[in-house]
Amino acid sequence: MALQSLRGRSAFSSSRAAPKAFARVQRTCRAASVVASATAVKAPSLPxxxxxxxxxxxxxxxxxxxxxxxxxxxxxxxxxxxxxxxxxxxxxxxxxxxxxxxxxxxxxxxxxxxxxxxxxxxxxxxxxxxxxxxxxxxxxxxxxxxxxxxxxxxxxxxxxxxxxxxxxxxxxxxxxxxxxxxxxxxxxxxxxxxxxxxxxxxxxxxx
Ligand SMILES: [Zn+2]
The missing domain is CATH 3.30.1330.50 (2-C-methyl-D-erythritol 2,4-cyclodiphosphate synthase)
Structure with a gap:
């Protein structure tokens, strides 16, 4: 959802820095999603x-x-x-x-x-x-x-x-x-x- 809304923003599409910035956001979101799913799987039973x-x-x-x-x-x-x-x-x-x-x-x-x-x-x-x-x-x-x-x-x-x-x-x-x-x-x-x-x-x- 976050990526969809970012894609629609003119600031990203018009700026020269847009492709780099957009790629950075994509990497961050992918990393966050990997961490979130890893956390969900490995929820520890704390002592x-x-x-x-x-x-x-x-x-x-x-x-x-x-x-x-x-x-x-x-x-x-x-x-x-x-x-x-x-x-x-x-x-x-x-x-x-x-x-x-x-x-x-x-x-x-x-x-x-x-x-x-x-x-x-x-x-x-x-x-x-x-x-x-x-x-x-x-x-x-x-x-x-x-x-x-x-x-x-x-x-x-x-x-x-x-x-x-x-x-x-x-x-x-x-x-x-x-x-x-x-x-x-x-x-x-x-x-x-x-x-x-x-x-x-x-x-x-x-x-
Ligand atoms: Zn109270």
Whole structure:
């Protein structure tokens, strides 16, 4: 398709450099198609898979603040179609990312009324189910929650235990960190809460 449309362009047909440039495009396209078909044939069964997740929610009054499935006392909570659990959304996306699957927004669209007010452990449990279906177990998970307020250190252990339980993993491979955003930007001005996570999965036969 790309070559067809390029052939029709006057810039290629009128320029002296056109034959060379066109040949170069043809070579590139042929090479890309060879690489693509080779990749499709040789898709490796990786012993380890790494995934990254990121999420951010606006904070607003009138919402509960739920992080890692734990109710955190605060004056504001996360605006969202579901329960707005920024940590569980992040971890879900990290696992889906490691498996090279569509992201949380594609699997559970916020336009679907089915997910209105839904508990986010549903999303994470589905990611865990897919992880097992693909033949992997959790190696370790490292999360960083970014919130100016409230102070999360008193809740970190509860969050860690709950996330580990949802994952079916030992808490020793789940790390929950929390930091402020130095009062800078929406995160630091208490208008949002963000989270990053990195996960490593291990193929079951070598775990
Ligand atoms: Zn989210």
């Amino acid at each position: 380890y898979r790494v995934g990254h997740g990121f999420d951010l929610h606006r904070l607003a009054e009138g919402y509960k603040l739920i992080i890692g499935g734990i109710d955190i006392p605060h004056t504001k909570g996360c605006e969202a179609h579901s329960d707005g659990d920024v940590l569980l959304h992040t971890v879900t996306d990290a696992i889906l990312g490691a498996l090279c699957l569509p992201d949380i927004g594609q699997l559970f669209p916020d336009t679907d009324p089915k997910w209105k007010g839904a508990r986010s452990d549903i999303f994470l449990k589905e990611a865990v189910r897919l992880m097992h279906e693909k033949g992997y177990v959790l190696g370790n998970l490292d999360c960083t929650i970014i919130a100016q307020k409230p102070k999360l250190s008193p809740h970190k252990e509860n969050i860690r235990n709950n996330v580990s339980a949802i994952l079916g993993a030992d808490p020793s491979v789940v790390n929950i960190k929390a930091k402020t955003h130095e009062k800078v930007d929406s995160l630091g001005e208490e208008r949002s809460i963000g989270c990053h996570a990195v996960v490593m999965l291990i193929r079951k036969d070598i775990a």
